[in-house]
Amino acid sequence: MTLTMFTLNAFYGLALAMNMFIIASGLNLIFGVLRVINFAHGMFYMFGAYITFTVAKSWGAPFFVGVLAAAVALGLIAFAIERLLLRHLYDKEHLMQLLFTFALVLLMSDAAKMIWGTDQYSVGYPPGLGGAISLGFVAIPQYQLFLCAVGPLIAIAMWLLVDRTRWGRVVRAATQDREMLAALGVNVPMVYAAVFTIGSALAGVGGALAAPRIALVPGMDATIINECFIIVIIGGLGNLWGSFLGALAFGLVVQFGTVLAPDWQDVLPYLLMLVVLLIRPWGLLGRPETN
Amino acid sequence: MKCTAMLAAVGVLAAGAAAAQQPPIKIGVLYPLTGGGAVYGVPALAGHQLAIEELNAKGGILGRKIESIERDDKLNPAAASSTMKELITKDKVDIVLGGLASSVGLAMSEVSKQEKVVYISTIPKSIQITTDKLHKYVFRTSANTDQEGDTMAMLAGKNKLSKICHLQLDYAYGNDLEVGILKALPKYAPDAKIVLTLKPKLGATDFNPFIPQVMAAGCDGVLSGLWGPHFVSWVKQAAPLGFFNKIKWISGGEVGSHEIAGELKGEYPDNVISNTYELWYHANDPSHKEFQAKLAKKLNTQETPQWAALGYIGVMYAAAAMEKAKSTEADKVAEALEGLSIGTPVGKLTIDAKTHQANIGQFWGPMVKKSDRAYRMMEPAEYIQPK
Structure with missing residues (x-):
């Protein structure tokens, strides 16, 4: 592989990693605090992309207004779902929660069909990000560079929010002992609602940012949820920087692996997960479960 | 007393109506209607429905109304097989059309062979359907690989x-x-x-x-x-x-x-x-204009999708074969399809008697x-x- 190809592939891998990180970090946050495995997260991603299409293409608003709209809309949808439905299931067994989020997938996919039909859609690149930047020996698409910049920014923002604010301390405390937290006078249900809202809004942003580089079709949610689970498991359940590392590993392995061993493209992410789990069953930055 | 008499009268009327009208001909169809394949399955089904509406407006097939039984194949061969079997055994359909993915088409062809029900593959292109896996009851009205x-x-x-x-x-x-x-x-x-x-x-x-x-x-x-x-x-x-x-x-x-x-x-x-397969803005046959206008009205857009034509042609072939066979029996319909020519929005087509492949172009x-x-x-x- 020449230096040109290596650089280009590395950027592609990083861009994919960052796009996936934005989505997976939301899933991870929700799991870390609520202990709910949200199967509907992929559907939230798809809604993010479709909402961006409606706002940016049908209504003609700037692309980034579409991204913001996707975040806000998914936040609102998630808030309503949490307050009206999900909160009744925290004390129930895990199976009930799984069935509930799976039911959401089915309901939302029918809702998407009613709202957007079954056509295939396309969102253009935002102005100024549709070309490539020449670095002399290689040209890198601007949008990929943009994704490489946005991913770490979101990671840092989440780290500041969770590790450096009072609200973040409350969230972290909620993962440790919610009864004690409630006894201390913290409104734990609202903390849960806020976490579910933020996590889901991240799925919306991830979908919105993916929209210019892929075709929007019904069923685009199908594989994304598996990939998010892989990233979260590789990184360590509930760990923000773990998800970041997991996404990096995922993006680079998928990109370089598909180039070098195309016949293995389907199983590469699973192989990666298998290897990590064999060496560190609790994930790269996770902690072993202590009972 | 009055009430019972009225009920009896209604009963007699209903029985009379049923006797006068023959049971409908049932056409079963499978397209992907959810998930990724819906992009094509939904417009193909629209063409399918348009053909049935047209035929019914003219009195149906063999003087019998057509009942359309529509199912989602989920773009999945296993789901398509079981749904098709259900259409045949439970709904007692006379013929099955559709499919989109080649893998689904091959699975549907297999069921058609087992159950001895005619299947017209309207979109799947895999050459195997009309070569290695060819049998008496499978026909193709789409192009092939x-x-x-x-x-x-x-x-x-x-x-x-x-x-x-x-x-x-x-x-x-x-x-x-x-x-x-x-x-x-x-x-x-x-x-x-x-x-x-x-x-x-x-x-x-x-x-x-x-x-x-x-x-x-x-x-x-x-x-x-x-x-x-x-x-x-x-x-x-x-x-x-x-x-x-x-x-x-x-x-x-x-x-x-x-x-x-x-x-x-x-x-x-x-x-x-x-x-x-088809372009709303370009015709190679005079009948295209009327077809496209009707489709535009049904879908409420001037710029109609190409897939509708494939759904439409499948139904028209099924109808023509039943009219020619003067029967809905699978063996007779299959024989009628061999060598059958019909006019379609993309011109006159003929199904080859040996390969069961229509000479549709693109x-x-x-x-x-x-x-x-x-x-x-x-x-x-x-x-x-x-x-």
Whole structure:
């Protein structure tokens, strides 16, 4: 592989990693605090992309207004779902929660069909990000560079929010002992609602940012949820920087692996997960479960 | 007392009506109506319904009304098999149409063979349906991978490609289309060399691992079987690198259809030559105008999708065969379909008595910019029909 190809592939891998990180970090946050495995997260991603299409293409608003709209809309949808439905299931067994989020997938996919039909859609690149930047020996698409910049920014923002604010301390405390937290006078249900809202809004942003580089079709949610689970498991359940590392590993392995061993493209992410789990069953930055 | 008398009267009336009217002919149909395949399955079903509405308005088939029983095949061969069996055993359908993915078409053909019910494959293209896996009850009214591969090879020769990159999706359709192209390439382009073959997976959204390889391979043309969303995602990821400036893109998979051109609009790249079954803006048969107008009314858009024609043609073939056989019995209908010719919106078609393949063609041509339109159009669109 020449230096040109290596650089280009590395950027592609990083861009994919960052796009996936934005989505997976939301899933991870929700799991870390609520202990709910949200199967509907992929559907939230798809809604993010479709909402961006409606706002940016049908209504003609700037692309980034579409991204913001996707975040806000998914936040609102998630808030309503949490307050009206999900909160009744925290004390129930895990199976009930799984069935509930799976039911959401089915309901939302029918809702998407009613709202957007079954056509295939396309969102253009935002102005100024549709070309490539020449670095002399290689040209890198601007949008990929943009994704490489946005991913770490979101990671840092989440780290500041969770590790450096009072609200973040409350969230972290909620993962440790919610009864004690409630006894201390913290409104734990609202903390849960806020976490579910933020996590889901991240799925919306991830979908919105993916929209210019892929075709929007019904069923685009199908594989994304598996990939998010892989990233979260590789990184360590509930760990923000773990998800970041997991996404990096995922993006680079998928990109370089598909180039070098195309016949293995389907199983590469699973192989990666298998290897990590064999060496560190609790994930790269996770902690072993202590009972 | 009065009440009972009235009930009795209603009973008599109902019985009388039932006797006067024969039971309807039941046409079962499977298309993907949810998930990724719905992009094509839903418009195909619209064409299917349009044909049944038209036939019913004229009194149905053999004087009997047609009842349409529509199911989702979920783009999944296992689901399609069990749903088709249910249509046959529970709903007692007289014939089954549809399918989209080649894998689903092969599965449906298998059920048709077991249950001895006629199946008309209206979209699946895998050549195996009408060769290795051919049986008495299966017929195809769409194009097939040999035919598509032959035309693509011909176009490679016509465009004087010397170094070819070959892109196919890694599943039944892609693999069969590859065989079709390789078979025909020596005939049309004896000097052309395939320098790179890449097979992304079905449903891939990320083509970045492949795009730089094609650009580095130095080919002057690509033969591609990337259809629908695969093509769109490829375009979006490759265009920023100037991919389409130098490379001629000859593509099967109907990326020349208006569904794709109308959605990509200004993003649709240069140098694409592709195919489509039907074009709302171009006719090769006088009956197309009426068909397109009706479809436009049904779908409430002037710019109608090509897939509707395939659903429509399937139903019209089923109806013509039953009329010819004067029966709905599978054996008689199958015999009637062999060699049967009908007029369709894309011209007169004939089903070969031996291969059970209709001689349907496709429109092929370059996708060009139009000064008065926001989207590209195929021009000139040449209707290429198998000999």
